[in-house]
Amino acid sequence: MSNQETVISSESLWPEDAAEDEAVITNWFVSEGSAVDRGTTLGEMQVEKVSVDIVANTQGEVDEIMIDEGGELSRGDPLARLMIE
Amino acid sequence: MSQQKAAERQLTMSRAMVSAIAHEMREDEEVFYMGEDVADYGGIFDSTDGLLDEFGRDRIMDIPISETAYVGAAVGAAMEGMRPIAELMFVDFFGVGMDQIYNFMAKNTYMSGGNVSVPMVLTAGVGGTYNDAAQHSQTLYATFSHLPGMKVVVPSTAYDAKGLMHNAIRDDDPVVYLFHKRLMGIGWLPAPEGPKTPVPKEDYALPFGEADIKRNGEDVTIVTLGLHVHHALEAASQLSDDGTEAEVVDLRTLVPLDEETVISSVKKTGNLLVVDEDYQSYGVTSEVISRVVEHDSDIVNNVDRLAIPDVPIPFARSMENEVLPDVDDIVASVRGMNL
Numbered sequence: 001m002s003n004q005e006t007v008i009s010s011e012s013l014w015p016e017d018a019a020e021d022e023a024v025i026t027n028w029f030v031s032e033g034s035a036v037d038r039g040t041t042l043g044e045m046q047v048e049k050v051s052v053d054i055v056a057n058t059q060g061e062v063d064e065i066m067i068d069e070g071g072e073l074s075r076g077d078p079l080a081r082l083m084i085e
Numbered sequence: 086m087s088q089q090k091a092a093e094r095q096l097t098m099s100r101a102m103v104s105a106i107a108h109e110m111r112e113d114e115e116v117f118y119m120g121e122d123v124a125d126y127g128g129i130f131d132s133t134d135g136l137l138d139e140f141g142r143d144r145i146m147d148i149p150i151s152e153t154a155y156v157g158a159a160v161g162a163a164m165e166g167m168r169p170i171a172e173l174m175f176v177d178f179f180g181v182g183m184d185q186i187y188n189f190m191a192k193n194t195y196m197s198g199g200n201v202s203v204p205m206v207l208t209a210g211v212g213g214t215y216n217d218a219a220q221h222s223q224t225l226y227a228t229f230s231h232l233p234g235m236k237v238v239v240p241s242t243a244y245d246a247k248g249l250m251h252n253a254i255r256d257d258d259p260v261v262y263l264f265h266k267r268l269m270g271i272g273w274l275p276a277p278e279g280p281k282t283p284v285p286k287e288d289y290a291l292p293f294g295e296a297d298i299k300r301n302g303e304d305v306t307i308v309t310l311g312l313h314v315h316h317a318l319e320a321a322s323q324l325s326d327d328g329t330e331a332e333v334v335d336l337r338t339l340v341p342l343d344e345e346t347v348i349s350s351v352k353k354t355g356n357l358l359v360v361d362e363d364y365q366s367y368g369v370t371s372e373v374i375s376r377v378v379e380h381d382s383d384i385v386n387n388v389d390r391l392a393i394p395d396v397p398i399p400f401a402r403s404m405e406n407e408v409l410p411d412v413d414d415i416v417a418s419v420r421g422m423n424l
Contacts, residue, residue: 026272027281029095040094046272051131070275 004084006058010045011076013052021075023047025067034062042080045073060084093283097270099131101243101284105250106133106170108288110140113168116254117144119155120172120208129174130210130269152182156207160189163205168254176209176225176263190259191234202257207235212265212312212362213409215274219397222405224311226361227368229261230339236260236293237339241268241314244282245337248291255290265311265362279315294341298350302330305387305419306350308373309360310336313410317360320415329419339369344376348384351377356387358418360410365392387422391415 010023028043030036036056043054043065060082067073096104110116117140118133124147127134137145148155152173159169173179179186186207193203213222230237238253238260240246246264253260268280299314300321307317314335321331332350336343351357357377361369370390377385391410399405 024272026275027097027270029097029281034094044272049273051134051272 005063006060006082006084007078008042008054008057008080008082009076009078010073012057013045013054014075015047015050015052018047018050020048023052023073023075025069025071025073025079026051028065028069030062032062032065036060036062036082045079054079056082058082058084093285095281096243096284097131097276098240098243098246098264098280099128099134099269099271101247102132102250102264103134103136104284105247105288106254107136107139109168109251109254110136110144115167116170117146117167118170118172119146119148119159121148121150121174123147123172128172130264130266130274131271132172132208132210132264132269152178153185156182156185156190159205159207160185160193160203163203163259164193164201168204170206170208170254173207173209175221176211177220177223179209179225179228187232187234191232194258195234203259204257206253206260206262208262208264210266211263212267213398213405214267214312216400216402216405218400222398224263224265224363226263226310226339226363227372229263230369230372231367234259235340238262238293238337239310239339240264240337241299241311241335242280242282243284245291245297245335247284248289249293249337251288252290252293256293263311267312268315277312277315277319279318291337293338294343295337296343296346297335297337298332298346299335300331300333302332302354304330304354304424305356305358305422306332306334306347306354307358307360307415307419308334308336308347308350310339310369311362313360313362316410316412317415319412320419323412323416324419329424331419342372342376344380347373348377348380352384355384356422356424357385357389358415358422359390360415361390361392362409363392364395365390366395368392387424389418389422391418
């Protein structure tokens with residue numbers, strides 16, 4: 001049985017009306033190794049002072065948090081990788 | 086310690102507060118929330134983020150900028166059996182509605198000979214550290230604690246914030262719930278390490294009047310609350326490097342005040358430092374020290390206090406940093422003691 005992985009991209013979460021292409025990670029609520037359900041809020045990022053939830057797009061385990069709290073990112077950057085068992 | 090195991094989901098303090106409010110609103114139709122920018126904006130410090138979507142505008146209400154009107158409305162609704170939560174965006178604005186707060190919210194139960202209760206919660210963002218100057222940076226902990234009739238709650242972590250909010254809403258008496266902006270976990274006001282904690286999904290009420298020992302130590306007792314719990318823990322960690330073990334007592338509620346936990350800690354350590362982010366004179370520091378000394382002056386060898394030195398909070402970063410007690414001040418105070 002092989003594990004599949006999925007990457008959560010900031011592109012899918014970006015607010016439609018945002019003019020800015022940069023964001024900052026404000027919080028992670030899970031850590032690497034956490035088991036999550038589809039829809040679990042993993043963390044939040046801030047774009048133009050608006051907080052956007054980072055939501056798990058599948059059930060699985062957090063394999064890698066790719067940008068630390070306080071870290072800046074550009075639109076489209078990957079945020080976290082989940083492993084699907 | 087009221088922490089759960091590290092593998093659990095963690096929440097910011099704002100999300101923990103919101104989850105308690107949402108739970109109580111689902112359980113009891115009489116609970117509703119009023120304040121400035123609490124509906125569409127979700128609270129400028131995220132204190133009501135997401136509640137409008139679930140509960141709608143009848144129960145999550147943006148109100149006109151008149152503290153007198155909406156605090157008064159909350160008092161009236163509470164006397165009629167509802168359970169309002171009214172938010173002062175900044176605690177500094179309490180003065181506009183002060184008559185409603187200290188003459189009505191605090192005293193109506195007494196004035197009616199116990200015939201009416203005022204089961205409301207007044208929430209407010211407190212504290213400085215972000216250069217917002219003298220009218221948007223105060224904590225005013227002592228102002229509310231000084232006036233008889235109100236319970237006063239000051240959480241320091243997400244776990245405590247949720248449990249204390251459940252208890253505040255269920256309490257049949259008026260409760261003032263003061264949340265420090267720097268602890269909420271918002272992007273433009275980063276929190277220190279510590280306030281984001283694991284938070285159980287189910288409801289739990291933390292009783293008032295029970296301080297929490299956030300760190301055990303034998304050498305000195307540091308009594309504090311709110312943001313300064315985290316400064317005290319950081320200072321304790323530095324002091325530990327040179328062999329001094331500080332016990333950090335988080336008061337969690339100022340009214341009622343858990344004298345017993347403070348006194349038993351001082352009996353153990355023999356030394357007391359009280360750290361507060363309010364003005365020094367006539368405040369939390371003098372009250373805590375008085376209670377210990379009144380109990381038994383022989384149990385304290387060294388005593389010290391850190392608070393704002395009776396000046397308005399400056400705007401300039403360098404000057405604000407100077408007047409607010411910080412980690413270095415706590416370390417220096419303890420090192421100055423003859424332990």
